[in-house]
Amino acid sequence: MRKLALSMPVVTLAAVLFSLVLGTGCTKLQARDHLNKGVTEFKNAQYDKAVEHFKQAVQLDPNFPTARLYLATAYMQQWIPGSETDENKRMADQAESTFRDVLKTDPNNITAISYLASLYLNETRWDDARVWYDKLTAVDPKNAAGYYSKAWMDWSKWYPADGKARINTGMKLDDPGPIKDKKVKEELKAQYMAIIDDGLKNLDLALQADPEYDDAMAYENLLIREKADLADTKEEYEQQKKIADDWVEKTMATKKMKMEKKQKTAGGIVAEPSK
Numbered sequence: 707m708r709k710l711a712l713s714m715p716v717v718t719l720a721a722v723l724f725s726l727v728l729g730t731g732c733t734k735l736q737a738r739d740h741l742n743k744g745v746t747e748f749k750n751a752q753y754d755k756a757v758e759h760f761k762q763a764v765q766l767d768p769n770f771p772t773a774r775l776y777l778a779t780a781y782m783q784q785w786i787p788g789s790e791t792d793e794n795k796r797m798a799d800q801a802e803s804t805f806r807d808v809l810k811t812d813p814n815n816i817t818a819i820s821y822l823a824s825l826y827l828n829e830t831r832w833d834d835a836r837v838w839y840d841k842l843t844a845v846d847p848k849n850a851a852g853y854y855s856k857a858w859m860d861w862s863k864w865y866p867a868d869g870k871a872r873i874n875t876g877m878k879l880d881d882p883g884p885i886k887d888k889k890v891k892e893e894l895k896a897q898y899m900a901i902i903d904d905g906l907k908n909l910d911l912a913l914q915a916d917p918e919y920d921d922a923m924a925y926e927n928l929l930i931r932e933k934a935d936l937a938d939t940k941e942e943y944e945q946q947k948k949i950a951d952d953w954v955e956k957t958m959a960t961k962k963m964k965m966e967k968k969q970k971t972a973g974g975i976v977a978e979p980s981k
Contacts, residue, residue: 733766733767734766734767734770736766737762737763737764737766737767737770737773738763738767738770740759740760740762740763740766740773741759741760741763741770741772741773741776743759744756744757744758744759744760744763744773744776744777744780745776747759748776748779748780748783751783753780753783753784754784756776756780757777757780757781757784760773760774760776760777760780761777763776763777764777769811771808771811771812771815774804774807774808775805775808775815775817775818777804778800778801778804778805778807778808778818778821779801779817779821781797781798781800781801781804782797782801782805782821782825784797785797785798785801785825787828787829788828798825798829801821801825802822802825805818805821805822805825806818806822809822814845816842816845816846816849819838819841819842819845820842820849820851820852822838823835823838823839823841823842823852823855824855826838827839827855827859832859832862832863835855835859836856836859839852839855839856840856843856843911847915848915849915850911850912850913850915850916850919850922851912853908853909853911853912853915853922854908854909854912854919854921854922854925856904856905856908857904857905857906857908857909857912857922857925857929858905858925860901860902860904860905860908860929861905861925861928861929861932863898863901864898864901864902864905864929864932865928865932867894867897867898868894868898868932868935871885871887871890871891871894871935872885872935874890875887875890882943883934883935883937883943884934884935884936884937884938884939884940884942884943885935885936891935891936894935894936895936898936899936902929902932902933902936905925905929906926906929906930906933909922909925909926909929913926918960918963918964920957920960920961920964923953923956923957923960924953924954924957926950926953927950927951927953927954927957928950930946930949930950930953931946931947931950933946934946934947934950
């Protein structure tokens, strides 16, 4: 009887451990089932239904990073940039907090970093966006879109100032430069030259990562063309304008080449232009 009394707890403990393992396994299987169902709804653009499945997956298995990443992405897909409704703000907040949850366990998750940067960019939280695009290009040095986005923000800061300066000095937007008022020009240089140069540097990095990135080429044209307004002489202005024109030609040639490549890959026929 003594032996039996001693052996019973051992058998019971083994049974309990087996039950726990089995239960954990079943829970993980249920989480993956919800993930798969959520992915199906996600692919069908049924994002509200996808969210419910991903939430169930995360609840069943809190250490399931794929489910959490899909949940954040599903929130992001329902967010509409520019909309000021409470519901839209809620979607943005949930996307942000869930992506940050992903990064707590996977600090270098490129998808989460990229989406957070994009969210802040579209909310015009440019300082926050810059921080996260810097993180993105640090983690993924070949991420052309990250460099391009930083350059786009630089251009977006400089372009309105250039246009305003032209108007205030009596120049039309299409008048040849440079800006004639030396004092205004020097003030613009002091405030924006570093921003312009940073934009051009990031566009160069984008094109190093993707030599066929035609959007980056287009903004090389814009930044150089507008930087020319700060030139000290007419000759320097014309030189910069010529470089900008060259980027226009590169952009058009690259777009044409990519279109022809796409049509060739698809087996399509390129139509002759009308004359």
